Amino acid sequence: MSNRATPPRHIAITGASAGLGRALALAYACPGVVLGLSGRDANRLEASATDCRARGATVVTATVDVRDAAAMQSWLDQFDATHPIDLLIANAGASSTLAHPSEWETRECTTSIVDTNFYGAMHAVLPVVDRMRTRGRGQIALISSIAALRGMAISPAYCASKAALKAWGDSVRPLLARDGIRLSVILPGFIKTAMSDAFPGERKLLWSAEKAAHHIRRGLAARRAEIAFPGLLAFGTRLLPLLPPSIADAILRRLSYVPREGR
Numbered sequence: 007m008s009n010r011a012t013p014p015r016h017i018a019i020t021g022a023s024a025g026l027g028r029a030l031a032l033a034y035a036c037p038g039v040v041l042g043l044s045g046r047d048a049n050r051l052e053a054s055a056t057d058c059r060a061r062g063a064t065v066v067t068a069t070v071d072v073r074d075a076a077a078m079q080s081w082l083d084q085f086d087a088t089h090p091i092d093l094l095i096a097n098a099g100a101s102s103t104l105a106h107p108s109e110w111e112t113r114e115c116t117t118s119i120v121d122t123n124f125y126g127a128m129h130a131v132l133p134v135v136d137r138m139r140t141r142g143r144g145q146i147a148l149i150s151s152i153a154a155l156r157g158m159a160i161s162p163a164y165c166a167s168k169a170a171l172k173a174w175g176d177s178v179r180p181l182l183a184r185d186g187i188r189l190s191v192i193l194p195g196f197i198k199t200a201m202s203d204a205f206p207g208e209r210k211l212l213w214s215a216e217k218a219a220h221h222i223r224r225g226l227a228a229r230r231a232e233i234a235f236p237g238l239l240a241f242g243t244r245l246l247p248l249l250p251p252s253i254a255d256a257i258l259r260r261l262s263y264v265p266r267e268g269r
């Protein structure tokens with residue numbers, strides 16, 4: 007029997023107003039597909055929706071902050087009631103980076119990053135899981151990051167939030183599988199978006215958002231539990247936790263992922 011998923015028809019994507027979320031929406035947009043797209047910036051979200059409609063998709067937009075649990079529940083309940091979600095992509099995310107050794111992430115910054123990247127994803131996934139469970143089917147994609155594999159001094163809160171998301175996904179995957187729900191954790195390396203444009207270190211092996219979206223789409227169609235890319239960066243980063251921490255830190259410093267003077 008094929009392990010490939012039936013192509014999803016009803017797809018909800020958070021953070022679809024820009025970057026990877028927008029590219030994912032476009033990658034899935036075609037006649038017969040209904041997209042539920044969310045983001046905070048109404049104008050940019052509408053621009054994504056217009057481009058997806060031009061490809062033949064039906065699009066329903068929601069201007070909602072992923073940190074607002076009640077608003078997320080209300081949007082997803084409404085969308086799912088009319089278009090039972092086959093695929094949910096929890097993509098919305100924010101980053102925080104340290105450009106200089108004198109900088110430090112404050113409590114407010116740390117809370118905001120974890121609220122958006124971890125709890126924001128939970129606010130999308132948990133309401134939908136309940137509804138998928140009653141149907142006995144569905145697919146969930148969590149957009150984490152290669153930064154989940156090893157903490158880096160250049161972005162402490164971001165790494166922690168993405169590691170938490172990966173750990174949660176790995177934890178619940180077998181529980182969801184019992185109910186017919188497939189879960190994939192996505193670990194992208196650098197993708198050319200506004201987020202990575204603001205990254206103060208070197209962006210090794212940078213992919214376009216379109217290339218990343220198509221790669222993710224193929225991986226989700228094959229129901230891969232984990233989709234990490236580019237392969238070389240993922241392989242190298244997976245080795246870091248196997249090394250003594252001081253050696254891993256020295257490698258990360260050399261690669262410009264530890265803030266340094268004169269950058």
Ligand SMILES: NC(=O)c1ccc[n+]([C@@H]2O[C@H](COP(=O)([O-])OP(=O)(O)OC[C@H]3O[C@@H](n4cnc5c(N)ncnc54)[C@H](OP(=O)(O)O)[C@@H]3O)[C@@H](O)[C@H]2O)c1
Pocket residue numbers: 020021022023024025026027044045046047048050051070071072073097098099100122126149150151152193194195196197198199200201202
């Ligand atoms: N770019 C990379 O190199 C890279 C690498 C690994 C992982 N990722 C992950 O990929 C995902 C997409 O990132 P990106 O590079 O496409 O970033 P981006 O260009 O900055 O886009 C971020 C998206 O998330 C939305 N968003 C941010 N905060 C939100 C909030 N509180 N509520 C609702 N929506 C919110 C933004 O929409 P509004 O501004 O309209 O709210 C926007 O649509 C993120 O989870 C990121 O961590 C990116």
